[in-house]
Amino acid sequence: MSAPATSLPPTGSAPGRSIAAWWQALPLTTVFVLFFLIPLALVLMVSFWDYNQYEMLPDFTSKNYVAVFDGCLSGDDMCVTFKTYLSTLKFSVLVWLLTLLVGFTVSYFLAFHVKSSGMQVVLFVLCTIPFWTSNVIRMIAWVPLLGRNGLVNDALMRLGAVNQPVEWLLFSQFSVVLAFVHLFSTFMIVPIFNSMMRIDRSLLEAAADSGATAWQTLWNVIVPLCRTGIIIGSIFVITIVMGDFVTIGVMGGQQIASVGKIIQVQTSYLQFPLAAANAVILLSIVLMIIWALTRMVDIRKEL
Template identity: 75%
Template structure:
């Protein structure tokens, strides 16, 4: 019996020893590499693309902005004269200089466009997210919102001219109804037409992020607030708006940055008469004043970055996404 027990123990030990390799990590399946590249190597292609299409162009603009130039050539010699020329006459004390008026005009258009697109975008997104019940209808209405983007921006701007012109449909209708005794001159080639075109072109950039944020809201929170006796306005202001702030900030960044650098809309709808920073840069490049245009672009970029920084202080976009 003892010999049999010893033999059994030895057999068990040999079995356990033989089973040892079964506990080793399984070999990678055929066709798969067992080695994974480090994180920095995986990010290298994306870093190169980012550097090529973002860092390098910005560095070139910054470099050219401090080069000298004349009527015939750009001279690679360091100077701050381009920046001083941008603000020439602004410190004379004779009121606002042309540069300040141009930047204030651009900021005015950005603020008005942001405010109107925020109201319209929030209303449309709220309707799609909370009042359209079926996914199919949400997709249908969302596609309808994107229909204007199927055509060029210039075509959409030109389409307003037969409506807003001196002898356009709006003025003819108002004259026929006796509401005015002469055509309204401010409907076209004015601040009104520029803001109207901006709202028409860029409201979708506000709708999309707000709608995305609203679709992520837990509907049980809305139901809980309603069961607690909150009114529709209280639910909107205390529940939906705070939970949608990420979409509002992202949409605001989109709209403000696009409007700040736009020059086509101001030129077409303003009749080439309304100043804007983008239009100034476009005119300077057409006259081959590239260092001056680069200096204006750097100043505009700095202002836009400060606006974005202020907006991101209101909410941590990376944390909320």
Template identity: 75%
Template sequence: MKTLSLRQMALPAWVQALPMGGVFFLFFALPLLLVVAVSFWPQNEYTLEPGFTWDNYLTLFNGCGSTSELCVTLKTYLSTLKFCVLVWALTLVLGFTLAYFMAFHVQSVAMQTVLFTLLTIPFWTSNVIRMISWIPLLGRNGLVNQTLLDLGLINEPIDWLLYSDFSVVLAFVHLFTTFMMVPIFNSMMKIDRSLLEAADDCGANGWQTLWNVVVPLCRTGILIGSIFVITLVMGDFVTVGVMGGQQIASVGKTIQVQTSYLQFPLAAANAVVLLAVVLMIIAGLNRLVDLRKEL
């Protein structure tokens, strides 16, 4: 009797993928399809019934055709994109610097583990608690203002340290730098150190080696970290609400307010537009780096 090899006894690939595909459909695709469906539901002040209408999207972009002034929706998206670009740039610089130090200047694996543990300690607490911890430092009577007043560097407290664009960006950078650093560090650890020695032998200085060798070989980590940071900032509403003093507009904050007023179809339409914008940004980043090929 002929014995079947393990390869011949294995189930077809599509059968093996069914469990994971079912989980993906149940917890990702189905909720997303429901949000898209609800975005087309009609709604009045009293009822919410299944149906089909474009009114939610028309309401969302009401006044956007005017050339004299930007509509509220476009202003909100531009405000969110502004935070996204600033936070992405700052987290990229900080994350890359930290990753470079840990990958090329910390030789001991034990010390790298200790440093990574220190970096993850803030994640043991709630994001809200981490944001609130900035208030005693940045407020009008906070530690920063009191220190500057005592040193005679300022004559009155600085108002823009808290409940401003500055405080929102600061909190975002505080929260999301690690999400940028870790993928870049993983890419750096895969770099063959002989390439750095070859660059040095060819007479390249430190900056030339960094720009022409390290950065191109880290583009996968930079892309993954960028996707993490961009998606987190674009959908955030808690940080903007707490650090902005409920005075700064963002898309996530708008959706949260709409759901609190039970305007679910309008909030769903806003979420669909937000998803489309984020996907376009990610698609643009993927044009720079073919993530599937790099991985």
């Protein structure tokens, strides 16, 4: 006679383990809902409210979004909204390119040219020194350097390179981009350096043994293996620059417009529903940029 078949235990997780998993996720979920989802929902709700000079009126209306794009669908000239968004995107692209160049170069030097792990840590910590003080202080530090009577203009005039102080060094688009790169390069250095440190060094030796030049190894081995760090750093830099208004206000001399600056001005005039509408549009554009970047690499899988 054949032995009786024994029933196998169910493959699913036990109810106790499922409940334990929910309890473990509850604190993070609560924080996420309270400090992310609910504020976003409130901003979206307020963007459809009406307002006057004194108060917000909880009445559903779409006039705030119409006001944002007022004049965009009529006339030959580009409306103020599109000009402002294009200006903000221009700053984001320029800062992204420059921080990517700086971040990749510094990370490459630390990961592949500094042999001592202790020295790598020391130099990496030096890259984080800007975070030890306020962004505003770091921006103001450029004023005595780039001002009309600053050290840079003084040196140029002493060398005979210019006959009069260079005006565009401060309170210009140049100074805004320079401040952005100074403030946010670390956001690009950290993830790229982390990706480079995870590269198997035997792959570089195999590329060298195969006759690849240094540039071929860099482009065909190192860059593809660093794409996760590049994408993460790009998300950090682009999202911060898109919503920034302090740097543009200080280094641009209150003369350069950006979406973040418009939202800040609208809130100062108590136009909260209109500012909320601009914030929702800006958030939508940023989310589309993030979605496009994350399509290039599966960050969850790579991490």
